[in-house]
Amino acid sequence: MADSKREIERKYEATAETRLPDLSRVAGVSAVDHRGVTELDAVYYDTEDLRLAADSLTLRRRTGGSDAGWHLKFPVASGIRDELREPLSDTLPPSLAGLLRSRVRDGELVPVVRLRSARDVHHLLDAGGALLAEASTDTVRAERLTGGSGTAAWTEIEVELADDGDPAFLDAVERRLRKAGVRPSAAPSKLARALAETAPKPKKTPGRKGTHPTAGDHVLTYIRHQAEAIVALDPAVRRDLPDSVHQMRVATRRLRSALRSYGKILDRGVTDPVGDELKWLAAELGIDRDQEVLDARLCAGLDGLPSTLILGPVRSRLRIWSVARRGGSRRRTVGVLDTTRYLALLDSLDALLTAPPLLPAASKDPERALPRAVLKEYERLAARVGHALELPPGGDRNLAMHDARKAAKRARYAAEAAQPALGKPVKRFAKRMKALQTLLGDHQDSVVARDALRTLAVQAHAAGEPGFTWGLLYGREEATAAAGERELPEVWKRASRPRIRSAPAG
Incomplete structure (x- = not known):
């Protein structure tokens, strides 16, 4: 290096x-x-x-x-x-x-x-x-x-x-x-x-003067920012700079979400293949990022225990387990950035922005076209939260809450893309979506942490080490998840339908 x-x-x-x-x-x-x-x-x-x-x-x-x-x-x-x-x-x-x-x-x-x-x-x-x-x-x-x-x-x-x-x-x-x-x-x-x-003197080219930005302009601006972020974060990921993988993954997800949410603006027949490749990239980046999040959560849980409750070589086992998993995921992440598939994705994003597949709705005023996408994502989220709340605690509810988390992200990103055009109501809605996403995300992180803690407890038991501390951490994560499930109805109540009006079609 x-x-x-x-x-x-x-x-x-x-x-x-x-x-x-x-x-x-x-x-x-x-x-x-x-x-x-x-x-x-x-x-x-x-x-x-x-x-x-x-x-x-x-x-x-x-x-x-x-x-x-x-x-x-x-x-x-x-x-x-x-x-x-x-x-x-x-x-x-x-x-x-x-x-x-x-x-x-x-x-x-x-x-x-x-x-x-x-x-x-x-x-x-x-x-x-x-x-x-x-x-x-x-x-x-x-x-x-x-x-x-x-x-x-x-x-x-x-x-x-x-x-x-x-x-x-x-x-x-x-x-x-x-x-x-x-x-x-x-x-x-x-x-x-x-x-x-x-530099040679530039040639004068006629530009658009006094034109009002269209719905397509707003969506393309958001997409361009995310595509540029992926390219800009690539060297930071290769250098293993703090939070770089997370930020690159977020940009990838925001971009894919915008392509899906604004399918009435950009032709999904063209954008869906690009979205599939963005999904692949986000999944590859997730291998490294998810391990990073899990490491931080388990270490924080251990740091929060009194020393009298840490029985056996818990810290050393956690460190060895973490290094082994992180090392492999780190090499894999950097390897992905050197693949022809990844570079082809970047070329596809350039082509998409150079010749965007705009549909008729793209030429409409943003106040007319963008609210529909935000409201549609809200309705999707409402259905998923409602389904999760109907289920009893357990594996099915965990999966339903994870699906709701993904819908909350999509609603938030749709609102972020529309915010420059629709202003404060959508900004407030995005903020509420972030709060809901945080609650659901913490619940999912607890599910993942419990799986890891059980694996570590099994390894410790096989090595003849005490399992008390691993069980204690597992119980705390279980309590954290239960508290989140109890809090969900109130947080969802605050995440009300955005107060934006969608003009009728036609």
Whole structure:
């Protein structure tokens, strides 16, 4: 795996005549160490249609300086990026290529811009000689290699926080720079500025003016956001970043749900095959995510017990069981993202958004077409909750409550898609659906936890270990599920029918 670091920096406009002010006057700075000028030569790679740049990713091969090599940067927030580094080589390292696969797919990475910079470096040091930040004045020459043939040149000041530094220190440096007349740069990165300043002049194309968004516009916007989220989360899942699998799975489910709920807007004859593939992807992601949720629940249950009630090697058995199951699911999840089936799904989503199979209802006003889908999902949910409440406690009720949970998610996602058009009533409805979904989800998690606890108890018994703690945890989960079942009628009562009106057909 590539080396990774969090890069926190700020950029400022400068000219060839600009000089750094005396930064030793910044609070906390005891000395400014001039490190001299370094020559840097970087070639930035992207697809010909600049898919990486569109998502603010940068991939470069740089020589010169102390960190020559391949650098891949992912945006985190304004001025903050995660940078992954690999040693210098002639070809792109596989570890970085994998992180770009969801965007590049069958495309080709080509050199798009070459940046040559003369970097005049100053280190800002504290009283103990430790590095606080690096301030540099960069004289940059940019050459367009693909998609144009222009050149550009500029000077900028860059201040990068030292590893594990306090971001507030950059505020103090900025105040000093501003006092000296130096202003923040409008460009988020050197690459973004180079692309902007060397791009061919765009041709003017007529656009829609003053048109009211249709029902189809709203649905497609929601679908596009979820598709983009899947692509954006792919590298995070590969890097095993916290909550990334969960967020990718949620985006997958939201997208599939929208395609089903809004079948009067988008032709399901076209979208159902895409939905089937989204269902497959969600199931594959669920193997890893479900284990993650289960681990957290079992550990929390164990942490909530007094030490006097933990008999036998309970923690070690739970840890070994968890690691064995999580390791396998983790490898499987990453493997799925490298399959041709997954990449074909991403291509299908692109095709769907490029040429959406819109039905006549898509051209209607959203206030006319969207409420029907939300109300239909509510009626589906009402039938499932009613069925669950009629059943006695036990396996059949557990299954019925799980089905109701899935219906609550679908109703919530339909409402989320319609919210920009239908406003507060649908927003309140989505919030109530989330509360219902949470209750039903906790019940289902308890069902799954009890199955796992029974398995662990059987293993412990076979090894001659006490089963008391496993039984105690099982009983607590049983009580949690029973409490949820008692609470369901009241939560359902609050999750009333959304107060939106659906215009009559015709």
